[in-house]
Amino acid sequence: MENFKSISxxxxxxxxxxxxxxxxxxxPEQAESICLDILAVDPEHQQALxxxxxxxxxxxxxGPADCFTRAKNTLEKLRGEYERLYYRGxxxxxxGLALAIGGRLGSDTAAYDWLREAMDCFEQAxxxxxxxxxxxxxxxxxxxxxxxxxxxxxxxxxxxxPVLGDD
Numbered sequence: 001m002e003n004f005k006s007i008s009x010x011x012x013x014x015x016x017x018x019x020x021x022x023x024x025x026x027x028p029e030q031a032e033s034i035c036l037d038i039l040a041v042d043p044e045h046q047q048a049l050x051x052x053x054x055x056x057x058x059x060x061x062x063g064p065a066d067c068f069t070r071a072k073n074t075l076e077k078l079r080g081e082y083e084r085l086y087y088r089g090x091x092x093x094x095x096g097l098a099l100a101i102g103g104r105l106g107s108d109t110a111a112y113d114w115l116r117e118a119m120d121c122f123e124q125a126x127x128x129x130x131x132x133x134x135x136x137x138x139x140x141x142x143x144x145x146x147x148x149x150x151x152x153x154x155x156x157x158x159x160x161x162p163v164l165g166d167d
């Protein structure tokens with residue numbers, strides 16, 4: 001296997017723009033590849049880390065199974081408290097949506113739980129958001145609408161539920 005070719009630091013802004021275009025074209029794998037090239041040159045580049053995180057969440061439905069773990073690992077490299085809270089919420093929201101759309105048995109309660117976790121993160125992000133930044137509120141509302149749209153609910157199993165046996 002050959003080593004990858006490296007881009008220059010000067011190429012990073014244009015590479016980020018290309019990654020965003022590939023995301024908009026619904027080609028997250030290509031955007032991810034560009035982010036990896038940027039991060040190979042500048043591992044702490046905050047915009048590239050955020051773009052990488054977003055490209056990984058774009059792949060939650062139908063992409064590699066490790067995208068969720070890789071997104072969470074990328075999140076830990078973000079510097080700001082607001083960014084870590086907001087993007088943690090975004091990871092949880094997109095994971096919940098992927099479960100809701102998947103429609104597997106039990107996915108409605110799992111999706112609900114992930115969306116509620118996302119809402120908690122967005123509420124925390126709202127408390128430390130920069131002045132004039134309403135993104136966490138918009139995402140919280142989006143989660144609430146997803147819960148309503150997909151008729152998601154918490155697991156309501158109680159300890160008194162009958163147990164099937166060999167009667």
